[in-house]
Amino acid sequence: MAKKFESPPGWSPxxxxxxxxxxxxxxxxxxxxxxxxxxxxxxxxxxxxxDIRYWVIVGGVTDxxxxxxxxxxxxxxxxxxxxxxxxxxxxxxxAALVWGIFPGLxxxxxxxxTFRLIGDLPFLNATWQVALHSWVxxxxxxxxxxxxxxxxxxxxxxxR
Numbered sequence: 001m002a003k004k005f006e007s008p009p010g011w012s013p014x015x016x017x018x019x020x021x022x023x024x025x026x027x028x029x030x031x032x033x034x035x036x037x038x039x040x041x042x043x044x045x046x047x048x049x050x051d052i053r054y055w056v057i058v059g060g061v062t063d064x065x066x067x068x069x070x071x072x073x074x075x076x077x078x079x080x081x082x083x084x085x086x087x088x089x090x091x092x093x094x095a096a097l098v099w100g101i102f103p104g105l106x107x108x109x110x111x112x113x114t115f116r117l118i119g120d121l122p123f124l125n126a127t128w129q130v131a132l133h134s135w136v137x138x139x140x141x142x143x144x145x146x147x148x149x150x151x152x153x154x155x156x157x158x159x160r
Contacts, residue, residue, distance in 0.1 A: 030088020034095030038081050042099060042135060042144065043128065045074025049140075050131035082148055085155035092152035100145015107136045 048070030055064055085092040107114045118124075118132050135141055 026088050027090050030084055030091025031094050032091075034081055034084055034088075034091040035098060037077055037084075038095040038099040038148070041074045041077030041081065042141070043074070043132070044070045044077065046131040046135035046140070047128060048072075048074060050127070050134055053134070078144060078148070082151040085148075085152040089152040089156040089159070092148050092155070096145045096148035096152065100141050100143075100148060102145075103136055104139065104142025104145055107141070111137075 048067045051067035051070065052064065055067065081092055081095055084095075106117070114136055115129075115133050118129050118136070121129070121132075124132070
C-alpha cells in the first residue's frame with residue numbers, strides 16, 4: 001500500500017488558476033500604479049469639492065456640472081486604487097500611507113505648516129493649492145487614507 005496518494009498527471013486543485021505566482025512584479029507594479037493614480041484622484045476630488053463650495057457660497061450654478069464631474073472622476077480613480085488591493089494589497093497600502101494618512105497626521109501635528117507645505121508642491125497654481133489645503137484640513141486626506149488602508153487589509157485577509 002502506498003504511503004502517499006499521487007495526483008493524476010496534469011491535475012491541479014480547484015481554484016489554482018486564480019492564484020498569483022509573480023509576487024515581486026505584481027507588488028512593484030501595484031505600488032507604482034497606486035502612487036501615481038492616488039494623487040490624481042485626490043486632486044480631481046479636491047478641486048471639484050472646492051469648486052462646488054465656491055459656487056454654493058457665491059450662489060452661481062453655471063459651472064456645477066464641471067465640478068461634479070471632477071468629483072466623480074476623482075472618486076472613480078480612488079475606487080480603482082481600492083480595487084487595486086485585489087491585485088497588490090501592498091500597493092494600495094503604500095498609496096494610503098503616502099497620500100492620505102501621512103498628510104492627515106502631519107496636518108494634525110503641524111497645522112500651521114500645512115499651507116506652506118502644500119504651497120511648496122511643484123506644478124500647482126493657487127486654485128489647486130487651495131483645493132488641496134481644504135482636502136487636508138477638512139480631514140478628507142486622513143479619511144481616504146484609512147479607507148484605502150482598510151481595502152488593502154481586507155484584500156490581504158481575503159487572500160489567506
